[in-house]
Amino acid sequence: MERVGSGMTTAAWRVLRNEICDTIGENNYKTWIEPLNFARQSNDVAVFHAPTAFVGNYVRQHYGDMILAKLHAHVAGIRRLDFEVAANIAAQPSQAPVQQPAAAPAPKPAAQNDGLISAPLDPRFTFDNFVVGKPNELAHAAARRVAEGSVVTFNPLFLYGGVGLGKTHLMHAISWELRRNRPDLNVLYLSAEQFMYRFVQALRDRRMMDFKELFRSVDVLMVDDVQFIAGKDSTQDEFFHTFNALIEQQKQIVISADRAPDEIKDLENRIRSRLQSGLVVDLHPTDYELRLGILQSKVEAQRVLYPTLELDDGIVEFLAHRISTNVRVLEGALTRLFAFASLVGKPITMELTQDCLADVLRASQQKISIEEIQRRVAEHYNIRISDLIGPKRLRAFARPRQVAMFLCKQLTSRSLPEIGRRFGGRDHTTVMHGVKRIEELRMQDAQIDEDVELLRRALES
Numbered sequence: 197m198e199r200v201g202s203g204m205t206t207a208a209w210r211v212l213r214n215e216i217c218d219t220i221g222e223n224n225y226k227t228w229i230e231p232l233n234f235a236r237q238s239n240d241v242a243v244f245h246a247p248t249a250f251v252g253n254y255v256r257q258h259y260g261d262m263i264l265a266k267l268h269a270h271v272a273g274i275r276r277l278d279f280e281v282a283a284n285i286a287a288q289p290s291q292a293p294v295q296q297p298a299a300a301p302a303p304k305p306a307a308q309n310d311g312l313i314s315a316p317l318d319p320r321f322t323f324d325n326f327v328v329g330k331p332n333e334l335a336h337a338a339a340r341r342v343a344e345g346s347v348v349t350f351n352p353l354f355l356y357g358g359v360g361l362g363k364t365h366l367m368h369a370i371s372w373e374l375r376r377n378r379p380d381l382n383v384l385y386l387s388a389e390q391f392m393y394r395f396v397q398a399l400r401d402r403r404m405m406d407f408k409e410l411f412r413s414v415d416v417l418m419v420d421d422v423q424f425i426a427g428k429d430s431t432q433d434e435f436f437h438t439f440n441a442l443i444e445q446q447k448q449i450v451i452s453a454d455r456a457p458d459e460i461k462d463l464e465n466r467i468r469s470r471l472q473s474g475l476v477v478d479l480h481p482t483d484y485e486l487r488l489g490i491l492q493s494k495v496e497a498q499r500v501l502y503p504t505l506e507l508d509d510g511i512v513e514f515l516a517h518r519i520s521t522n523v524r525v526l527e528g529a530l531t532r533l534f535a536f537a538s539l540v541g542k543p544i545t546m547e548l549t550q551d552c553l554a555d556v557l558r559a560s561q562q563k564i565s566i567e568e569i570q571r572r573v574a575e576h577y578n579i580r581i582s583d584l585i586g587p588k589r590l591r592a593f594a595r596p597r598q599v600a601m602f603l604c605k606q607l608t609s610r611s612l613p614e615i616g617r618r619f620g621g622r623d624h625t626t627v628m629h630g631v632k633r634i635e636e637l638r639m640q641d642a643q644i645d646e647d648v649e650l651l652r653r654a655l656e657s
């Protein structure tokens with residue numbers, strides 16, 4: 197952008213807005229930046245009119261630094277941004293009306309607009325870009341069903357899973373798809389933190405009736421990271437009422453969290469049971485095949501950025517093996533690898549990969565837990581975990597129990613007494629005996645040997 201002058205003007209803002217649009221993408225731009233109008237420069241402050249306080253605060257929090265940096269580059273003397281609510285301004289005759297740039301539609305009045313503003317959606321988080329594998333196929337199928345926007349079959353849809361496994365990606369994908377399939381629906385996506393923020397703001401501004409009305413007027417409500425409201429009593433209360441009102445009206449609700457409803461501490465029981473009343477689906481940690489699929493699709497994206505760089509299959513497989521279950525870490529590693537190779541002007545070899553990603557590879561070294569081993573073994577032998585660790589001595593439980601103890605000894609750094617404690621408070625000599633027995637049996641019984649090997653590979657993948 198050419199330098200637009202020493203002070204901030206409406207014309208300068210118009211030019212700057214295009215740059216911001218390139219940076220944050222059209223959707224975010226339309227939601228957050230387009231409704232703003234530059235009002236005036238007051239000393240070192242650039243003052244904007246926003247349709248609602250929420251929009252102003254959101255822009256300040258999420259894009260404030262970026263806007264300031266762009267301003268610094270092109271306009272002298274601005275150190276701070278301020279946002280005034282357009283509705284309040286109208287009552288003040290001293291404020292000159294701000295000229296609207298010809299292309300920008302007039303913002304809707306605050307009360308209509310406020311509730312319909314979704315948090316920004318990431319244009320990359322679509323169903324097309326979501327790689328489906330065994331660990332996430334159910335979550336993906338349920339998300340797809342909701343995204344059709346037809347009859348509400350399960351309400352709420354509760355998606356949960358560990359960090360970076362694609363919960364937010366799926367929620368954004370539902371939102372994008374609904375916008376396409378059912379533009380008539382009001383779809384509201386926001387994080388639980390933003391829900392609380394809007395709630396507190398409505399309390400402070402004495403606009404609770406507006407808040408309630410707006411939240412109850414949406415057709416699809418999606419709340420990300422709901423564990424955030426645990427322990428926050430009045431927010432939980434309001435969430436509960438919003439939730440009930442929407443369910444009663446047969447409006448779809450989608451919730452995500454980092455754990456299952458019954459594992460979220462400090463959540464009121466009535467909310468917990470509400471959250472469990474629809475379809476609860478978890479995104480399992482990625483397995484090797486899914487990581488491979490995700491890497492292959494992300495390599496394609498990197499190739500567009502670095503057309504001269506190649507990544508051979510051996511390295512992709514190495515990364516899928518060695519990097520943790522968290523897809524965000526996997527993506528970050530790939531981005532770093534391509535950027536590094538391009539900066540040093542070298543091809544991507546195994547040596548360069550290990551060098552450039554040494555810290556990530558170290559941090560991702562598998563830490564297999566006793567619970568994970570118990571879960572896998574119980575699944576493999578089709579018995580309940582309670583039977584695996586319980587007192588029953590039936591062979592059908594005792595053998596898998598010994599296999600699980602053997603794997604705990606092999607794959608974790610836990611001591612025998614610790615393992616014993618985690619298997620229903622057994623003595624360390626029982627564990628020692630179990631481990632020995634499996635060592636012997638592996639030599640004599642091909643089936644046991646195969647079971648152990650299968651389980652070990654599954655746990656290490």
Ligand SMILES: Nc1ncnc2c1ncn2[C@@H]1O[C@H](COP(=O)(O)OP(=O)(O)OP(=O)(O)O)[C@@H](O)[C@H]1O
Nearest residue numbers: 325326327358359360361362363364365490523524
């Ligand atoms: N199956 C998948 N296919 C493609 N990309 C994926 C997949 N799963 C996750 N990702 C990518 O991994 C990154 C992290 O995903 P996302 O933000 O959805 O995780 P999350 O489960 O919401 O994590 P958090 O609990 O930290 O919020 C995103 O860039 C997302 O696109």
